Amino acid sequence: MKDRIPAHGSSKRGRQPFGASLPALARSIGCALLLPLAWSAPASGNARSAEASPGGAARVALPSAVTPEHYRIDIMPDAATLTFKGSVDVDVTVHRATSEIVLNSADLVIEHASVLGRGAVQAIRYDKEIETASLVLNRALDPGAYTLRLAYHGKIYQQASGMFALDYDSPKGKMRALYTQFENSDARRFVPSWDEPGRKATFELTATVPADQMALSNMPIRSTNVLPGGRKRVHFATTPKMSSYLLYFGAGDFERIHRSVDGVDVGVVVKRGDTGSAAFALDAASDILPYFNSYFGTPFPLPKLDLIAAPGSSQFFGAMENWGAIFYFERDLLINPRISTERDKQGVYLVIAHEMAHQWFGDLVTMAWWDDLWLNEGFASWMENKVTDHFHPEWKIWLQALADKQSAMQEDARDGTHPIVTPINDVLQATSAFDSITYSKGAAVIRMLESYLGEDDFRAGVRRYMHDHAYGNTTTDDLWTAMDRDSQRPISQIARDFTLQAGVPLVTELSRRCSGGKSALGVAQGRFAIGGPAATAQLWHVPVLVAPVGGATTAIVVSGPDQQAAEVAACGAVVINAGQSGYFRSRYSTQGLAAIKAAYGALSADDQLGVLNDRNALANAGVEPMAAFLELTKGFPEDADPVVAATLAGQLQGLDMFYDGLPSRTAFRAYARRVLDPLFARVGWEKRPNEGDNVALLRASLIAALSELDDPSVQAEARKRFDRYVLDASSLDAGTRRTALGIVAAHADAATWEQLHRMAKSAATELERGELYDLLAAAHDETLVQRVLKLAISGEPPPTIAPGMIDAASYRHPKTAFDFTVAHWDAISPMIEPTSRPQFVPRLLDTACDPRLLESLNAFAERHIPSDARQALRQTEATVRYRAAVRQDRLPEVDQWLNNQPGG
Ligand SMILES: [Zn+2]
Secondary structure (H helix, E strand, O other): OEEOOOEOOOOOOOOOOOOOOOOOOOEOOEOOOOOOOOOOOOOOOOOOOOEEOOOOOEEOOOOOOEEEEEEEEEEEEEOOOOEEEEEEEEEEEEOOOEEEEEEEOOOOEEEEEEEOOOEEOOEEEEEOOOOEEEEEEEEEEOOEEEEEEEEEEEEOEOOOOEEEEEEEEEOOEEEEEEEEEOOOOOHHHOOOEOOOOOOOEEEEEEEEEEOOOEEEEOOOEEEEEEEOOOEEEEEEOOOOOEOHHHOOEEEEOEEEEEEEEOOEEEEEEEEOOOHHHOHHHHHHHHHHHHHHHHHHOOOOOOOEEEEEEEOOOOOOEEEEOOOOEEEEEHHHOOOOOOOOOHHHHHHHHHHHHHHHHHOOEOOOEEEOOHHHHHHHHHHHHHHHHHHHHHHOHHHOHHHHHHHHHHHHHHHHOOOOOOOOOOOOOOHHHHHHOOOHHHHHHHHHHHHHHHHHHOHHHHHHHHHHHHHHHOOOEEOHHHHHHHHHOOOOOOOHHHHHHHHHOOOEEEEEEEEEEEEOOEEEEEEEEEEEOOOOHHHOOOOOOEEEEEEEOOOOOEEEEEOOOOOEEEEEOOOOOEEEOOOOOOOOEEEOOHHHHHHHHHOHHHOOHHHHHHHHHHHHHHHHOOOOOHHHHHHHHOOOOOOOOHHHHHHHHHHHHHHHHHOOOOOOHHHHHHHHHHHHHHHHHHHOOOOOOOOOHHHHHHHHHHHHHHHHOOOHHHHHHHHHHHHHHHHOHHHOOHHHHHHHHHHHHHOOOHHHHHHHHHHHHOOOOHHHHHHHHHHHOOOOOHHHHHHHHHHHOOOOOOOOOHHHHHHHHHHHOHHHHHHHHHHOHHHHHHHOOHHHHHHHHHHOOOOOOOOOHHHHHHHHHHHHOOHHHOHHHHHHHHHHHHHHHHHHHHHHHHHHHHHOOOOO
């Protein structure tokens, strides 16, 4: 799954309104957990199996006396009434004599249950809390093979969990299409099932749908029967053995474009009329499939692979890797040349790559339990960059991915972090594991390990792992075992240090000596932590690359607080973490930092960015003076790589947000504009002939930052272009259009806001409608934000768009959005998928700087957030405290530094 967490480099968990974009592009993913827990299940007949876990709580899992082999599911959805009828025959194996069969079921009513040849069951007992149904048998079943037959009915939801309906406008009028979303644990809302990743089985689906609709599942259609009453019965081929959360069903007025790639029928499925926006995705998928067939050494095992686009959005995710039937919300798949920007294009490519990587890592080989979710998400997040870099080196995606690592390290340095591998006891906890630690730290650690091991050896290990575990389940240690077999450089020790422990290592240069043209550095390993309690000492084996500018690299493994030596064959500037593939922060001696500053323009773009990110983070945390960061902004290289320059713009914009309401903001803004002006002078408003793709990203970031920093000429120019666009939509290219709209929306007055509102209501496509509704929430003006919040719950915007508007409003107005949401929780909560509810409200405060708000948040949590689902709450608490500390303690340092500047 690709979640919607942060945009790169943002202090807010992603999702800032269109046009308010801080630098980076891709939305990041991620989560991770492992734990070498015995996975054998407990006594039969007890739905709540009590496996001990390191947290001391019991894991809620199904008993293992009975396991599924094959499901024959037959469903009859009634889209109009949002209900469906179903029946299922499950071939099962009984391993131990049992008088009860326990499986998962949520919101389903089982009308009839029997064991074929043994008659109806005696009773059905539901446990709503842990979402099980226990079928009590007349007499015990001996070990052997049986078939269980169930007839049931259930609900079709209007948010993305279980089977759900999405409504949209079309030239034919209001339309409704059906889709499913089962990760992490919602297949149980579709079919009574063993809904845990370790209970793999084969699935054979039959569905009755309107005759004029297209029906989709993981596998191709095997046969279709026309029924009376304008309906048809569609029978899909049997899937390979797989986990229940990967099952998929969809039906609607769809169109499909497709081509054969390496013998696989690759398709993009869209609402009728949208095929013009699907070509980019089909081309991308056609690039990527052969690359993965070769990389993994096991060809894609299904006969077809669909990428399916749906209107709207989710608070929880952007796309889902159902095997052979990948689901995307439109903004993560469709590229409309009229409105989609360079950033959209690169983002879509990455999400396609991410979900396709899951077809192997996740679908073919699956984690045994949610503790190891990071195996799926960390790996797919790393691989999306690897394959994108292969086909689009001009995007410098690894350089951009440093922003994901940055977000993960910020999270990982604070209270509320967790190890990549974390005990997960139940479904709600599994939901909270989809965070930037799992995705982005997971990806960064894999990148570090690949760099340590070498690309070829790492790939050989991945191929062994795929080969050995195809159609099976694994734990994290299975991956390290596959890597270490036949390897000269075992990685298990390093891998365990970084996956089983939370936190960010800090590598500090304690001393340096230069003689005979060589530098001898003394370095030691500590921990980078923001705030007190997280700062306990911790030991890692950290692979560190050290290099002088343009010189040969020295590799060492640094561990512990004692000084360790690193020699490089040059004096002057020496970069610690050269190439920036390591997951740690670097701190230099005074002398070392001065040399780096002097040579900054000559560093590689990776190292420029790494040095800048470390200074920004260490200064904000009070580990280094703010001056160490600010000195780098002086005389910043005007020819810096677009990604590096865009990051600087985002950091200055981020610092500006801390100044909200302070009089010294004016002086800071004047300085920040002086830093950015020369960079903007080089790129301007208009795309230039032959400019690199990433210049468009830089242009958007600089214009957005300068506008936020109150540059009147940029704001006026945006307004001028917007006015022209309203008269003539073809007057702006897609990139300028988005930028101008974002600025005008941010600075809107009531009349402009109404104008944007009318544009949203009459938008030509759902993609554009979602974009414009989000833009309404970008307004600085407090009264307009009140208006957008009321609009969100008015019923006018669809329920898949409305929560995103509230979230977008919280970016600039966290308290207002929070207060409104708490006051209207009864109206808002039904619009949010159950899985996202524990996170939604805490995250509204992620840009707040006032710790007093945490009291209100905790009062809300007491009433509405289960005590074992408060990971996001703890993260938000740490974030708000951190932001308050920066505002109170760091800004005076910035003000003082500015006072000391000539002309400042
Ligand atoms: Zn994923």
